[in-house]
Amino acid sequence: MTAPLLEVTELYKRFPIPGSRAVVQAVNGVSFEIRPGETLGLVGESGSGKTTVGRCILGLLTPSNGSVRFQGRDVTLGKRRSELRGKIQLVFQEPSECLDPRQRIGNSVEEPLIALDVRRSERRARVLESIDMVGLDESMLRLYPAELSAGQQQRVGIARAMITRPQLVVLDEPTSALDPTARAEIIELLQKIQAELGTSYLFISHDLSTVRFVSHRVAVMYLGMIVEQGDAAEVFAQPVHPYSVGLLSAVLLPNPDIKYETVVSLKGEIPSPINLPAGCYLASRCPLVVDRCRAEMPPAEKLDGGHVVHCFRHREVQALDSTTDTFTRFQQEARRILGVVPAELAPESANAPSATRHETEGRQS
Amino acid sequence: MNALAGEANGPANSVRETSAVPLLAVRGLRVEFPAAMGPNKVVLQDISLSLLPGEIIGVVGESGAGKTTLARSLLGLPPVPSRVTAGEIVFRGSDLRKLKESELQRMRGKDLSMVVPNPRGELNPLLTIGRQIATIAQVHLSIGRKEAREKALDMLKAVQIPDPTRRFDAYPHELSGGMAQRVVIAMALVCSPGFVISDDATSGLDVTVQAQILDLMRTLAEKQRSAMLFITRDVGITAHFCDRVAVIYAGQIMEVAPRQAFFFAPSHPYTIMLLAAFSHSADLRRRWTVPDVRRRALPGGRGCSYVDRCPLAQGKCRTEDPPFVELTPGHFSRCHFPVVR
Numbered sequence: 001m002t003a004p005l006l007e008v009t010e011l012y013k014r015f016p017i018p019g020s021r022a023v024v025q026a027v028n029g030v031s032f033e034i035r036p037g038e039t040l041g042l043v044g045e046s047g048s049g050k051t052t053v054g055r056c057i058l059g060l061l062t063p064s065n066g067s068v069r070f071q072g073r074d075v076t077l078g079k080r081r082s083e084l085r086g087k088i089q090l091v092f093q094e095p096s097e098c099l100d101p102r103q104r105i106g107n108s109v110e111e112p113l114i115a116l117d118v119r120r121s122e123r124r125a126r127v128l129e130s131i132d133m134v135g136l137d138e139s140m141l142r143l144y145p146a147e148l149s150a151g152q153q154q155r156v157g158i159a160r161a162m163i164t165r166p167q168l169v170v171l172d173e174p175t176s177a178l179d180p181t182a183r184a185e186i187i188e189l190l191q192k193i194q195a196e197l198g199t200s201y202l203f204i205s206h207d208l209s210t211v212r213f214v215s216h217r218v219a220v221m222y223l224g225m226i227v228e229q230g231d232a233a234e235v236f237a238q239p240v241h242p243y244s245v246g247l248l249s250a251v252l253l254p255n256p257d258i259k260y261e262t263v264v265s266l267k268g269e270i271p272s273p274i275n276l277p278a279g280c281y282l283a284s285r286c287p288l289v290v291d292r293c294r295a296e297m298p299p300a301e302k303l304d305g306g307h308v309v310h311c312f313r314h315r316e317v318q319a320l321d322s323t324t325d326t327f328t329r330f331q332q333e334a335r336r337i338l339g340v341v342p343a344e345l346a347p348e349s350a351n352a353p354s355a356t357r358h359e360t361e362g363r364q365s
Numbered sequence: 366m367n368a369l370a371g372e373a374n375g376p377a378n379s380v381r382e383t384s385a386v387p388l389l390a391v392r393g394l395r396v397e398f399p400a401a402m403g404p405n406k407v408v409l410q411d412i413s414l415s416l417l418p419g420e421i422i423g424v425v426g427e428s429g430a431g432k433t434t435l436a437r438s439l440l441g442l443p444p445v446p447s448r449v450t451a452g453e454i455v456f457r458g459s460d461l462r463k464l465k466e467s468e469l470q471r472m473r474g475k476d477l478s479m480v481v482p483n484p485r486g487e488l489n490p491l492l493t494i495g496r497q498i499a500t501i502a503q504v505h506l507s508i509g510r511k512e513a514r515e516k517a518l519d520m521l522k523a524v525q526i527p528d529p530t531r532r533f534d535a536y537p538h539e540l541s542g543g544m545a546q547r548v549v550i551a552m553a554l555v556c557s558p559g560f561v562i563s564d565d566a567t568s569g570l571d572v573t574v575q576a577q578i579l580d581l582m583r584t585l586a587e588k589q590r591s592a593m594l595f596i597t598r599d600v601g602i603t604a605h606f607c608d609r610v611a612v613i614y615a616g617q618i619m620e621v622a623p624r625q626a627f628f629f630a631p632s633h634p635y636t637i638m639l640l641a642a643f644s645h646s647a648d649l650r651r652r653w654t655v656p657d658v659r660r661r662a663l664p665g666g667r668g669c670s671y672v673d674r675c676p677l678a679q680g681k682c683r684t685e686d687p688p689f690v691e692l693t694p695g696h697f698s699r700c701h702f703p704v705v706r
Contacts, residue, residue: 045571046542150428179427179598180642181654188647206571209601213645250576252601254643256628259605266573268527269543334644337629338637338653340704 003072004033005200006057006168011066013052013224022274026052028224029066031300034168037198041215041232043208043247045270049224050204054170057202058090070168086116086164093173095153099145105131106141109160116164130163131156134189151182155189162193168200176207187214208251212236212327217306220244223273223281230307237325240303240314242266242286245321253330260326264288264317280311288313387415387455388592389439389560394452396431396438396616408434408447409616411689416560416592421583423595423603425639426613432596435613436564439594440477441469456560475505478553480566480582484545487552488537494548495521495533498555505556520551524581543574550582557589564596579606600643604628609695612636615670618689622696632692632703634675652676669701677702 013027027049034040042050055061057068059081068075075084089112092098099108109130113123128138134155145153154174161169171190175183187210193199205211211218212232219229220243228241239245246266253259266285277283279294286293290313298310311317394412397405409431416422426432438449441461454461456477461469481487489497498517502508508516514533521529524547537545546566553561563582567575583606586593595607603610604624611621612635620633631637638653655674668683669675675682681701689699 045573180600180639181427181650184642184645184647184650187645188650191647208572209643209645246573250572252572252576252599252605254600254604254628254640256604256624269541269574270571331644331646334640335646335649337631338641338644338649340706 002035005036005038005071006034006202007067007069007072008032008053008057009067009069011053011056011068012064013049013056013061014064017274025273025276026224027056027063028276030221030224030226031066032219032226032229034200034202036167036200037194038217039194039201039203039215041211041218042202042204042221043206043211043218044221045206045247047223047270047273048221049273050221051172052224053221054090054172054202054204057168058088058170059084086112087166088168088170089161089164089166090170090172091154091157091161091174094177095150095157096145096177098157099153101145103144104141105143105145105148105156108145109141109156109163112160112164126163130159133162133193134159149182150178151185154178154182154186158186158189158193162197162199165197166199168202170202170204172204173206174203175210176205183210190214208236208247209253209327209330213331220247223270223276225281225310226308227282227311228307228309230303231305233325233328234305234307236327238318238321240307240309240318241311242288242313242317243282245317246285248326253326255330255333258326258330258333261324262321264320288316385417388418388420388457390415390453390455391439392453392455394435394438394454395450396434396443396447397450398447405450407616409438412452412618414594414611414618414621416594418559418590418592419587420609421586421593421595421607423597423607423610424613425597425600425603425610427598427639430613431616432613433564434616436479436562436594436596439562440473440479441466471505474501474558475556476558477560477562478556478558479562479564480550480553482565482568484542484549485537487549488545490537493534493536494540495535498548498552501552502555516555517551520555521548523554523585524548524551525577526551543570543578546570546574546578547581550578550585554585554589554591558591560592560594561586562594562596565598567602568598575602600639612639617670617699618697619671619700620696620698626693626696630693630696630706632696632698632705633671633700634677634704635671637704638674669699677704 009031011027011030015024015026017024030053032040042053044050052061056063059075063076070084106127110123110127113126131138131141136152136155175186178186191214194201203211203215215232217230218232218235219226220241222243228235228239228244235244236248239248242264245262245264249260249262251260264287268285271284279296280298283289283293292312298312300308300310302308391412391414394409396409397407400406412435424432434444434447437443439454443449449462495517498520499513502516503510503513518529518533521532526532526544526547567578570578597603607624609621609623610627612619614635620636631640634653641650641653653676655676667686669687672678672682687699687701689697690703691697692703692705
């Protein structure tokens with residue numbers, strides 16, 4: 001087993017509220033690992049602390065407690081930060097807002113290298129390499145962000161992150177501001193880069209179906225805790241935490257006959273992270289709640305295959321719902337419905353795609 | 366060319382046993398933006414749609430396709446400086462385009478209403494939410510203060526806001542995003558409007574809250590027998606929520622079909638590409654995508670607007686406008702070579 005690239009242990013982050021004694025408990029004891037070349041999907045509702053975890057890893061926030069170790073070294077210690085420069089990078093949600101509107105694309109992409117004191121001659125070559133990797137044309141380097149589409153802007157964001165050759169990239173909702181086609185292109189680009197360079201990703205998103213198909217492992221966050229984590233396909237096919245079940249059953253796949261069927265349904269909304277309940281944080285919304293859930297926090301229970309869950313009643317959850325891999329079934333159905341090519345039309349078509357059409361078939365799971 | 370023809374056989378009709386008289390019928394709607402030089406830019410053309418009472422129709426498309434322009438034009442508020450230049454919008458027998466602005470003003474909020482995204486921008490931060498809902502009822506239904514208050518309270522209950530009597534006096538900033546969205550929905554539905562437009566109303570919400578809000582809108586639409594036009598970028602929502610789905614591209618309806626036909630027998634190459642983009646299979650998407658699109662202006666504005674991105678395009682697609690053909694009852698596709706199976 002390879003050593004993890006990133007190890008987060010018992011991470012806590014609290015934000016004091018100015019002028020009050022109250023504290024926002026944003027992250028409450030989060031532990032996970034990311035291995036080289038692996039994608040960990042971090043899912044949860046807004047306010048669950050996903051972005052805060054990402055920022056603690058990047059060193060943009062100092063954790064209140066716990067450790068973040070990158071290649072075995074603790075990165076939360078101030079003096080170690082500079083050694084890590086460029087090794088962990090970030091891609092933002094809003095591509096239009098993360099690029100300086102008055103800088104040409106070339107300058108934006110080059111900037112991280114200036115911070116790393118890379119020589120000018122080398123910078124030029126690296127910019128070209130990076131912009132080519134994300135599938136943009138060299139001529140775009142002279143343009144301004146406003147002249148690009150949202151999808152192209154996000155490619156620039158990725159080029160800028162990849163130019164330092166990072167080992168870990170935190171992708172904070174990289175596709176939620178994009179149209180479906182641009183989203184699919186960006187996802188495919190990220191997967192291509194990972195296949196070529198072996199970069200690890202922390203993929204933060206509330207788009208569960210995208211997470212299902214890009215992540216190797218997935219962690220479900222609720223009120224600053226990872227309530228369940230494990231192999232992505234397994235967690236999505238057989239979630240054992242009531243919150244994961246509730247989240248999955250709310251996913252609307254574009255097929256009217258396919259829905260995650262469950263008897264578990266969550267009521268209400270996520271409580272405030274200022275006054276956290278004593279027991280399980282989900283107790284007020286959970287249909288399976290028992291007295292014990294209100295009194296004490298369920299500890300982490302390790303199941304088979306690295307699957308970890310915080311729930312007293314995970315066996316009942318498992319027994320309630322039958323195992324059905326909704327997402328795989330959806331994808332198979334999509335292939336059946338959309339995989340048609342009218343044979344008599346395809347060859348003479350003026351726009352027919354070239355030989356690349358079947359190139360990647362089979363690689364995609 | 367007429368989307369109305371096939372609707373008598375639509376699923377909504379058979380399921381709901383309504384009279385076949387549509388509540389709202391849009392025919393040949395055209396919206397143009399004036400251009401400084403040259404001809405006006407057409408942002409919507411040849412839009413024909415009709416809705417039966419209680420029916421929910423989904424409109425999907427990418428940004429810039431004209432979805433929001435459509436929503437606003439139907440209410441007689443096309444985004445400035447665009448204008449509706451042709452077509453009719455018949456609501457309960459009268460053409461909204463022929464009404465005076467003052468008459469239209471009375472209908473908006475009462476008979477026609479719209480739910481927008483970003484609820485916080487919609488609500489007045491200085492007034493309590495209860496008062497904002499009550500005012501709408503008071504103005505449009507000509508009822509007294511007390512009665513309006515009762516109505517607003519009922520509405521808060523209907524949109525499942527916990528502890529409605531206390532929340533009545535809450536200000537918008539005291540509510541979470543999901544709660545604020547419910548309040549906006551309560552405002553849109555308090556006068557039991559016959560026609561409701563939802564313009565990406567759930568896009569900023571979390572999936573669990575979105576599911577609750579969708580259920581709610583559907584239940585209320587059914588109860589009040591309102592027709593709903595549901596605009597979204599997320600095709601997934603329409604699969605579980607709408608009776609019919611229309612795809613809009615470059616200002617035109619490319620395909621409209623009853624839900625099952627739309628998802629199990631999509632025929633327009635653009636629809637198929639859009640669905641493939643949601644399937645997370647790279648090979649499938651690539652099969653329906655033309656690499657390296659360079660947009661070419663069509664000579665004389667004729668031909669299919671999707672031609673440059675279409676893998677099935679042929680010579681005819683560049684020179685002739687595609688027909689809006691009916692493939693199966695209620696299933697229309699604007700394509701020379703629709704995919705039929």
